[in-house]
Amino acid sequence: MAQRYVYGFGPWGADGDASMKNALGGKGANLAEMCRLGLPVPAGFTINTDCCTAYFQEGKKFPQSLRDEVAEALRKTEAAMGMKYGDAENPLLVSCRSGARKSMPGMMETVLNVGLCPATIPGLVKKSASERFVYDAYRRLIMMYSDVVMEKAEDIEPAEGKGVRLQLEHLMATLKKAKGYQSDTDMTAEDLKKLCNQFKAKVKQVLGRPFPDDPQEQLWGAIGAVFKSWQGKRAVSYRRIEGIPEEWGTACNVQSMVFGNLGDTSATGVAFTRNPATGENKFYGEWLVNAQGEDVVAGIRTPNPLNEATKNEQNRHLDSLESKMPELYKQLDGIRTKLETHYKDMQDIEFTIQEGKLYMLQCRNGKRTGTAALNMAMDMLGEGLIDEVTAVTRVEPAQLDELLHPIIDPAAEKTVEPILSGLPAGPGGACGKIVLTSADAVEAAARGQHVILVREETNPEDVEGMRAAAGILTARGGMTSHAALVARGWGKCCIVGAGGLAIDLKNQTVSAGGTALAAGDLITLNGSKGRVYQGALAMMDATENPRFQEFMKLVDRQRKLGVRTNADTPDDARVARAFGAEGIGLFRTEHMFYGKGADEPLFILRKMIMVLGKKPKPAKTKQAREAAEKKVLAERKAVVDELFPFVKHDIKATLEAMEGLPVTIRLLDPPLHEFVPQDKGAQLQLAKALNMRLADVKKRGEELHETNPMMGHRGVRLGVTYPEVTEMQVRAIFESAAELIQAGKDARPEIMVPVTCDVKELDVTRVIVDRVHEEVKTQTGVDVKYLYGTMIEIPRAALLADRMAKSAQFFSFGTNDLTQMSFGFSRDDIGGFLPDYLKGGLLEADPFQTIDQTGVGQLIRMSVERGRKTRGDLKIGICGEQGGDPASVEFCFQAGLNYVSCSPYRVPIARLAAAHATIKARR
Ligand code: PEP
Ligand code: MG
Numbered sequence: 001m002a003q004r005y006v007y008g009f010g011p012w013g014a015d016g017d018a019s020m021k022n023a024l025g026g027k028g029a030n031l032a033e034m035c036r037l038g039l040p041v042p043a044g045f046t047i048n049t050d051c052c053t054a055y056f057q058e059g060k061k062f063p064q065s066l067r068d069e070v071a072e073a074l075r076k077t078e079a080a081m082g083m084k085y086g087d088a089e090n091p092l093l094v095s096c097r098s099g100a101r102k103s104m105p106g107m108m109e110t111v112l113n114v115g116l117c118p119a120t121i122p123g124l125v126k127k128s129a130s131e132r133f134v135y136d137a138y139r140r141l142i143m144m145y146s147d148v149v150m151e152k153a154e155d156i157e158p159a160e161g162k163g164v165r166l167q168l169e170h171l172m173a174t175l176k177k178a179k180g181y182q183s184d185t186d187m188t189a190e191d192l193k194k195l196c197n198q199f200k201a202k203v204k205q206v207l208g209r210p211f212p213d214d215p216q217e218q219l220w221g222a223i224g225a226v227f228k229s230w231q232g233k234r235a236v237s238y239r240r241i242e243g244i245p246e247e248w249g250t251a252c253n254v255q256s257m258v259f260g261n262l263g264d265t266s267a268t269g270v271a272f273t274r275n276p277a278t279g280e281n282k283f284y285g286e287w288l289v290n291a292q293g294e295d296v297v298a299g300i301r302t303p304n305p306l307n308e309a310t311k312n313e314q315n316r317h318l319d320s321l322e323s324k325m326p327e328l329y330k331q332l333d334g335i336r337t338k339l340e341t342h343y344k345d346m347q348d349i350e351f352t353i354q355e356g357k358l359y360m361l362q363c364r365n366g367k368r369t370g371t372a373a374l375n376m377a378m379d380m381l382g383e384g385l386i387d388e389v390t391a392v393t394r395v396e397p398a399q400l401d402e403l404l405h406p407i408i409d410p411a412a413e414k415t416v417e418p419i420l421s422g423l424p425a426g427p428g429g430a431c432g433k434i435v436l437t438s439a440d441a442v443e444a445a446a447r448g449q450h451v452i453l454v455r456e457e458t459n460p461e462d463v464e465g466m467r468a469a470a471g472i473l474t475a476r477g478g479m480t481s482h483a484a485l486v487a488r489g490w491g492k493c494c495i496v497g498a499g500g501l502a503i504d505l506k507n508q509t510v511s512a513g514g515t516a517l518a519a520g521d522l523i524t525l526n527g528s529k530g531r532v533y534q535g536a537l538a539m540m541d542a543t544e545n546p547r548f549q550e551f552m553k554l555v556d557r558q559r560k561l562g563v564r565t566n567a568d569t570p571d572d573a574r575v576a577r578a579f580g581a582e583g584i585g586l587f588r589t590e591h592m593f594y595g596k597g598a599d600e601p602l603f604i605l606r607k608m609i610m611v612l613g614k615k616p617k618p619a620k621t622k623q624a625r626e627a628a629e630k631k632v633l634a635e636r637k638a639v640v641d642e643l644f645p646f647v648k649h650d651i652k653a654t655l656e657a658m659e660g661l662p663v664t665i666r667l668l669d670p671p672l673h674e675f676v677p678q679d680k681g682a683q684l685q686l687a688k689a690l691n692m693r694l695a696d697v698k699k700r701g702e703e704l705h706e707t708n709p710m711m712g713h714r715g716v717r718l719g720v721t722y723p724e725v726t727e728m729q730v731r732a733i734f735e736s737a738a739e740l741i742q743a744g745k746d747a748r749p750e751i752m753v754p755v756t757c758d759v760k761e762l763d764v765t766r767v768i769v770d771r772v773h774e775e776v777k778t779q780t781g782v783d784v785k786y787l788y789g790t791m792i793e794i795p796r797a798a799l800l801a802d803r804m805a806k807s808a809q810f811f812s813f814g815t816n817d818l819t820q821m822s823f824g825f826s827r828d829d830i831g832g833f834l835p836d837y838l839k840g841g842l843l844e845a846d847p848f849q850t851i852d853q854t855g856v857g858q859l860i861r862m863s864v865e866r867g868r869k870t871r872g873d874l875k876i877g878i879c880g881e882q883g884g885d886p887a888s889v890e891f892c893f894q895a896g897l898n899y900v901s902c903s904p905y906r907v908p909i910a911r912l913a914a915a916h917a918t919i920k921a922r923r
Contacts, residue, residue, distance in 0.1 A: 005051040006069040009035040010043030010080035018343075023048045025251035027099030030363050037342060039335060039360045043080035044094065044255030045073035049101065052227045052249030060228070062220070070223075070254075081256045086215035090127065091120035093137075093257040096222035098229055100250045103364055105486055107238040107463070108250055109148045109229035111222040112292065113141040113257060117213040133262055135192035136184075140292070142199045142211055143168050145218065150207050152232060153225035164206045168199050185290070219254070226252040237463050240838075243845075258359045260352040261292050267353040268293045269321065271306055273336045274346045276368045276488060277424055277528070279375030283336050284310045285349075286478045287321050293350055293361065296478065302497050303478040313530070314423055314497055328358050339363055344385050345394070346376055367488050369427045370399030371528075378547050381554075389919055392558050395551065397886040397913040402428060403548055404579075404905055406539035408526050416533055420513035422473070422498030424530035425484035430471030430493035431524040431536045434517060436505055438465025445469065452523055454510055455483075456503050466492070471525040473532060475501040493527035552580060552908060558915035561892065562899030564662075565907055566879055568592075570653040573663075576904035580911055583662040584654065585812060585901020586752075586879035589729060590670050592650045601646040602675065604639070606686055609672050611639045612722050613700045640728045647729060652736035655747045659740075664750040664812065664879070664901075666791070667729050667765075668718055671709040676701040710820065710827075715755020715791075719765055726765060730772045738782035750787040752812060757796040762788075762807035787875070792863050793817035801863035805870035812901070813860055815880025815888075819847045822856050848881060851888040861895050868896075877901055886913035893917035 007015040007024060014032035021029045028046030035041050047066070054063045078084050083092035093115040098108035116124065116138050125134045147165035151158065158164070172184075175195055181187060187195070203211045212218055229235060230250045239246065260268030270293075271285025285306035288295055296303050305311045307322040307329065322329040332351060339347045348366030352359045368376065377394035380386045386394070408429040432450035435441045438461070441453045445468035453469035455462060457476040466472055466486060471493040474483060478497055487494035500513035508519040515534060517523065524537040564583040565576035568591035573584060593602045614635065616628035655663050677683050678701075680694075687697045706712035719726035730751065737747040753765050769788060777783050788807070792798050793814030804811070820827040825834075827848055837843040843852075851857055860878075867874045877899040882888040884906030892900050893914060902910050 002065045003050065003054075003063070004069070005048050005054075005063065005066055006045050006073045007032065007048065008043075008045040008073045008076050009041065010077065011035070011041075012080060016046065021101050022248075023050065023251070025049060025099030025101055025253070026103050026364050027097060027362055028251045028253050031253065031255070033342075034339075034360055034363055037338060039338070040358060041360050042256040042258050043077045044253060045070075045077060046099070047223065047252040047254070049249040049251050052230060052251065053247065055224070055227045056231070056249070060224070062224070070219075074254075077254075077256060083256070085115050085219075086120060087123060088119055089123045091115060091123045093120075093124075094219070094254050095257055096219070096226050097253045097255070098226045098250045099253050100230070100244070101248050102242070102244055103367070104235060104238050104242075104244070105367070107235045108232065109152070109226055110294075111141075111144050111148055111225065112294070113137045114145075114218050114222045115215045116141050117215055117218065119213070120215065128259075128262060130189075130262070132187075132189035132192060133259070135189055135196055136187070136261065137259070138196050139172075139192055139199060142196060142203065145222070146199075146203045146207065146211060148229070149221045149225040150203065150209065150211075153221075153228040156207070158206075162206075164203060167202055167206055171195065171198050171202060223252050223254070226250065234461060234463055241463070241467055255361075258352045258354045258361075259292070260288075260354065261290050262355050264290055265353070265356045266290055267321070267325070268296060269303070269306065269351055270296050271332070271336070271349050271351070272346060272366045273340045273349070274366075274372075274376055274379075275310070276346070276348070276366050276372055277427060279368065279372035279379065281376075281379055282309055283307060283333055285321075286315075289324070293352065302476065302499065312423065313421060314499070325353065328353055328356070331358050335360065340385070344380070344390070346372075369488050370395065370402035371427055373399050374403065374547055374551050378551060388554050389558065391551075392554050392912070392915050393919060395912065397889075397909045397916065400908050400912055401905075404541060404908060406430075406541060407528070408524060408533075409538040409540045412538040413526065413531075413533075416537065418513075418526075418531040419515040419534050420498050420500045420532040422495040422501070422530045422532070423478065423484070424526075424528050425496045426472070426487035426490075426492045426494030426527045428493045428527055429525060429537070429539055430527065431522065431539065432470040434510060434519050434521050434523060435465075435469070436503060436508060436510070436519050438462040440519070441465035441469045452525060454501070454503060466490075471495075471527065473498060473501065473523075473525060475499065475503065493525050495525055495527055495530050495532060498530075498532065548908075552911065555912050555915045556580070558918055559911060560918050561889070561897065561914035562877075563907055563910045563914060564664075564877065564899050564901040565904050566883070566901050567654070567904060569650070570657040572904055573654050573657040576907055577658065577661075579904055579907040581661075581904065581907045582899070583664070583748075584658055585664050585877050585883070585899060587651075587654055587663060587665045589647065589651075589666060589668055592646060593675060601643065603686075603689075604643045604646065605675055606677060606682075607690060608639045608643055608725075609675060609704070610686060610690055610692065610697060610700055611635050612672075612725075613703060636722075636724055640724050644728050644732060648732035648736055651732050651749075652740065655736055655740055655749060656745060658748075660746045660748070662748045662750055662787075664752050664789075664810075664877075665729075665733055666752040666754050667716070667726060669715050669754040671704075671706055671712045671714040672718065673701070673704040673706055673709055673712075676704055710817070716753050716761045716765060717755065719753075719768075720761065723768055726768050727772060730769050731776065733786075734773055734776040734784050735780070737784040737786070738776055738780040741782050741784065742780065747784070748786075749784065750789060750810065752789050752791060752810075753808075754791045754814065755793060755817070756790045756804070757794045758800065759803040759807050762790055762804065766807055789875070791817075791879070793821070793880075795821055795859060798859040798863040801866040802870045805867040805874050808867075808874070809871070810875035810877070811863065811867055812876070813863070813878040813880060813897075815851060815856065815860075815878055815882050816848065818859065818880065819852065819856050819882075822859060823847060823852070850885045851882045851891050853891050857891060857895070860891075864896050884910050886910075886916070889913035890917040890920070893921070 009032045014035040016032035018033035024046045085092045095112045097110045200211045267289045269287030275284040286303035304318040305315045305320045346366045347363045350362040373395045377391040381391040432452045435451045444451045450470040452471045454473045474496045502511040510517045522536045524533040564585035565581035566586040567573040568588045616632045619625040687694045740747040787809045789810030790808040791814040879901040883900040884902030
């Protein structure tokens with residue numbers, strides 16, 4: 001049997017259903033499902049995603065069998081609607097809409113009113129009894145079709161401001177100005193008729209081809225353009241950001257047109273079965289009377305509120321659907337309940353009312369903020385709509401980020417007045433410099449600046465800039481505009497429809513509710529309330545949501561993988577513990593030599609480095625030589641002892657903060673040359689303290705200089721050369737633990753040796769560890785329980801994991817270095833070429849952010865297997881940066897690790913990702 005590409009739907013039912021998203025796309029599958037539920041859906045058919053793939057494989061040609069299938073489906077649609085496509089008397093018009101497996105709001109194309117042409121116009125005029133309506137539909141078709149099908153789909157890239165759509169809009173604006181009209185609705189039938197003729201002439205002039213007036217040509221042109229929009233610029237960018245595979249393709253939905261612009265008994269709207277910004281269980285939406293759907297989502301007019309209960313400051317004065325069309329609102333509200341009960345999730349719906357009759361055009365799981373996702377999951381669990389496991393899966397790990405991220409400090413916010421307000425489209429707070437174009441946002445963000453993208457209206461072309469910006473502010477648009485949807489999906493702070501905002505792009509200035517600002521000025525947004533403030537306000541974290549704690553309890557009930565944190569100070573340890581960390585997976589000892597309060601220990605460390613470099617004075621006799629050696633050793637010990645109290649202090653405080661939980665303390669890791677003072681002042685100070693010549697201090701620095709320090713004298717190698725440094729650290733660990741235990745506290749140290757490549761390195765270090773352990777035991781009477789293990793961060797260590805496990809009781813994958821050394825990419829300098837690798841598709845993701853499962857992942861799997869062969873109870877974790885990345889967490893779970901360790905603020909994300917991984921594996 002030939003492959004089937006076309007699936008019909010209508011009042012009779014549907015060929016497909018909601019489970020067929022991969023083939024029919026989200027939109028097509030849900031249209032079919034709604035028909036099955038008996039909801040009023042205009043009849044039509046879906047051309048599946050396989051057809052899109054085949055279309056590209058064939059060099060942008062439709063498969064042979066498609067024409068017959070479409071003809072047949074069109075006949076069935078005509079029968080259901082009682083109209084005929086291309087018919088002069090009773091013409092059926094259709095829309096052609098894209099629809100991928102995963103929603104990509106506004107990123108692909110749609111063409112409406114397809115089938116309208118001189119042959120069908122008179123019939124439609126007669127039926128609608130409105131010449132004005134028909135010519136308005138025709139001018140919309142010409143605008144959309146010439147832009148989408150004749151220009152974009154043909155890969156024509158017009159010069160700035162020369163696109164066909166803009167030129168047609170210019171013609172329309174000229175006409176309105178000449179006639180003194182304020183709004184589109186002021187244009188008469190005669191005006192529109194003339195305008196359509198002007199449009200057609202312009203299209204021919206700009207694109208060199210006439211606008212097609214043959215219904216079949218229109219239909220196939222539109223279907224092809226929908227397919228081609230899968231490869232359009234916006235779609236490609238969005239797919240890259242969202243990680244949507246290129247091979248999925250889009251479906252094309254051909255559906256009978258219904259009109260929301262047939263006068264005052266017609267309307268169109270978009271709604272959410274619950275509030276997508278807060279999660280509140282209230283029907284929430286926007287609508288416009290006498291309008292087409294594009295008018296709502298394009299954000300050109302500020303839409304009316306759906307009901308009385310959800311009116312806000314911006315739309316309080318506008319009529320709700322509930323008050324204007326109460327019967328229809330009731331019907332819609334009934335559909336809301338039916339859809340939620342059926343899908344058991346919040347739905348985002350589009351509807352049209354044509355002359356008093358309600359039609360459903362779309363439903364899908366609605367995008368929502370992290371706050372809303374969490375609140376809805378907990379509410380629906382409480383309502384008995386979903387179970388615990390489903391509730392856990394309803395929040396994406398990355399969405400938690402937004403709950404843990406800044407809001408404006410309420411105390412600071414109280415002291416200032418907003419300069420402007422708009423609709424609260426994306427949550428939280430953001431502060432940054434004003435930029436007025438997407439390109440500027442991308443460029444500034446690349447320089448590490450925080451920017452707020454300020455735009456006239458919401459435009460999906462700005463996707464890259466929206467992504468790069470810390471926040472988004474627009475003058476027009478509603479809560480359901482594309483920018484709002486996209487921002488919400490990303491959990492980005494966003495305010496739309498700020499009516500008091502005027503932008504002068506040419507002069508790079510902005511008037512915000514009368515306050516004059518310019519590009520580069522700082523503003524602060526409260527995206528949860530829709531308020532804009534001048535200057536930078538203080539921010540704080542938004543963890544106070546009590547439901548967050550409740551939700552995390554559910555999460556922990558599902559997960560098997562442990563989650564620890566990378567913390568280098570007692571403060572970090574406390575924060576991480578509050579976020580649910582079950583121990584420290586990496587305590588980087590050297591961090592006590594950086595930042596606040598580091599001056600004194602750093603100075604002593606530098607002294608130590610100088611002293612470690614000292615050689616015994618040459619001597620003639622054996623006795624003199626021995627005396628000289630002894631002197632050097634005594635000097636070394638003295639300086640190491642000087643450092644000891646600082647090291648012990650930090651270790652003890654951290655063990656105490658993590659009482660009852662394991663703390664993996666890593667021995668000194670970085671190459672010593674990182675600590676050698678470079679500036680003359682510090683060098684002089686050191687020379688003075690050590691009674692050395694400045695030249696000798698400089699010389700020592702030069703001796704330590706390495707060409708490849710990341711592959712140099714660091715990690716365990718330091719301990720091999722200077723065992724007293726290892727000894728000092730180990731003593732600090734055991735003494736701290738012993739003292740805490742004596743004080744009745746539960747200290748659980750784990751000693752981790754970094755940068756190892758051979759088991760012998762572990763063995764020689766172990767000799768020191770055992771000896772010091774015994775000494776501390778004798779000294780304190782406490783037999784400290786501890787684990788001894790290693791990082792696996794050099795490929796050779798991974799290859800020899802079976803041997804490493806003979807000495808190590810645990811492994812922790814240092815995937816920063818493991819990635820660096822497996823790829824041969826310097827982790828510090830990857831910025832120079834990584835963007836090219838990502839853009840060119842040479843790499844799917846930055847391997848320093850998400851584990852390269854194909855390469856580095858193999859080393860990990862192999863080490864786990866070999867290590868456990870030697871030592872069945874080998875404890876294994878990961879402490880590279882990837883430990884907080886959800887995809888990497890899932891990989892670690894599959895690879896059989898015991899825990900992941902990540903920065904404190906990523907702990908809840910890792911916990912949720914670990915729960916998702918367990919649930920997924922169970923299914
Ligand atoms: C690693 O290499 O992954 C690691 C955790 O250690 P560091 O980043 O300190 O080199
Ligand atoms: Mg490392």
